[in-house]
Amino acid sequence: MTVPHKDMRTAIANAEVGDDVLDGDPTTKRLEDRVARLLGHEAGLYFPSGTQANQVAIGLLAGPGSEIVVEDQSHIVHYEQAGAATLWGVQVRTVSTADGVLTADRIGSVIRNGGTLLPQTAAIVIENTHSYHGGRVTNLEVLREVRDLADQRGIALHIDGARLWNAAVALGQPLDALGRLGTTVMVSFTKGLGCPVGALLAGPQALIERGVRMRQRLGGAMRQSGVLTAACLYALDHNLGRLGEDHDRARMFAEVLADRKEVTPVVPDTNIVMLDLHTRTASAAAHLLEQAGVKLSVYGPRRLRAVMHLGVVEDQVRHAAETIARVLREGEM
Numbered sequence: 001m002t003v004p005h006k007d008m009r010t011a012i013a014n015a016e017v018g019d020d021v022l023d024g025d026p027t028t029k030r031l032e033d034r035v036a037r038l039l040g041h042e043a044g045l046y047f048p049s050g051t052q053a054n055q056v057a058i059g060l061l062a063g064p065g066s067e068i069v070v071e072d073q074s075h076i077v078h079y080e081q082a083g084a085a086t087l088w089g090v091q092v093r094t095v096s097t098a099d100g101v102l103t104a105d106r107i108g109s110v111i112r113n114g115g116t117l118l119p120q121t122a123a124i125v126i127e128n129t130h131s132y133h134g135g136r137v138t139n140l141e142v143l144r145e146v147r148d149l150a151d152q153r154g155i156a157l158h159i160d161g162a163r164l165w166n167a168a169v170a171l172g173q174p175l176d177a178l179g180r181l182g183t184t185v186m187v188s189f190t191k192g193l194g195c196p197v198g199a200l201l202a203g204p205q206a207l208i209e210r211g212v213r214m215r216q217r218l219g220g221a222m223r224q225s226g227v228l229t230a231a232c233l234y235a236l237d238h239n240l241g242r243l244g245e246d247h248d249r250a251r252m253f254a255e256v257l258a259d260r261k262e263v264t265p266v267v268p269d270t271n272i273v274m275l276d277l278h279t280r281t282a283s284a285a286a287h288l289l290e291q292a293g294v295k296l297s298v299y300g301p302r303r304l305r306a307v308m309h310l311g312v313v314e315d316q317v318r319h320a321a322e323t324i325a326r327v328l329r330e331g332e333m
Helices: 006-013 026-038 050-061 083-088 104-108 140-153 164-171 175-179 205-217 226-238 240-256 282-291 314-330
Strands: 043-047 066-071 091-095 120-127 156-161 184-188 199-203 263-265 272-277 303-307
Touching: 006 226, 026 043, 026 175, 026 199, 026 226, 043 050, 043 205, 043 226, 050 083, 050 120, 050 156, 050 184, 050 199, 050 205, 083 091, 104 140, 120 140, 140 156, 140 175, 156 164, 156 175, 164 175, 164 184, 164 240, 175 184, 199 205, 226 240, 240 272, 240 314, 263 314, 282 303, 282 314
Parallel strands: 066 091, 066 120, 120 156, 156 184
Antiparallel strands: 043 199, 184 199, 263 272, 272 303
16 A cells, blocks of 8 residues: 655666666666675565565475475465466465464474375475464564474475564564575565565575576566666665554554454554454445545454554554544444
């Protein structure tokens, strides 16, 4: 829902560009190098979307007939059009959790070693933060345990970190403390950082070089991509440092709606607040609320999702929460 700030648009207009398919775009190269370092990796590759970056990671880490272990409400399972199976012949093995945090114990119980009957587990995927579970953070200790398990079992770890920026802020950790634990890690620029397009996959140099060919195969190579990556560089300089404001507003939003009989907000880790409804369905409530000027996403029969971002200020967030409380209480505008 974010749109580029006027200064971001100026950065786009003034971007130094080249042909990223032939001899490279200088602005894109600066972004790839900078973010790879931020994440503790050797190299980075810019993509038009996080979905494509995730799918290339799967193609790099898992081969046909193998499987990956993921949390059952993860983005890769529900919102990527069965890409793992369609593109790479990879089976998805899901693990159910109450909070979206996939621990080493849970993963270890489903890893399979192949043989004549069973598929071989090739990789683990951790979504951090976990969107469906309300921006839930997987902390550094859990990530380290998963990394140790992956090393012990000889398998890879991909971090779907579309909102890894938010996880780092919530944990008070540098990005590389989280990012380096993945064999590969994806970050998105179109969520909290407010860019119009783009994601980046970071990892070892050799893997990223293979990823260039995979991206080309999927149609993700771009020519003067500097007009897009200039926005991402601007966001790193101006929007990354303000993510804590979104977390504060999410907590305030949830507090306004706490202790009400019509709705229970899930206490947020980061900038996403899930609202569990008690007196009406999510679709009916979303319709009423949109008429009252508040747009929320339906995330289940009785669950709505609200996301705080740089396009809204504190007064708007408070007004939205108070409007939700009134509409759910009255059932009318």
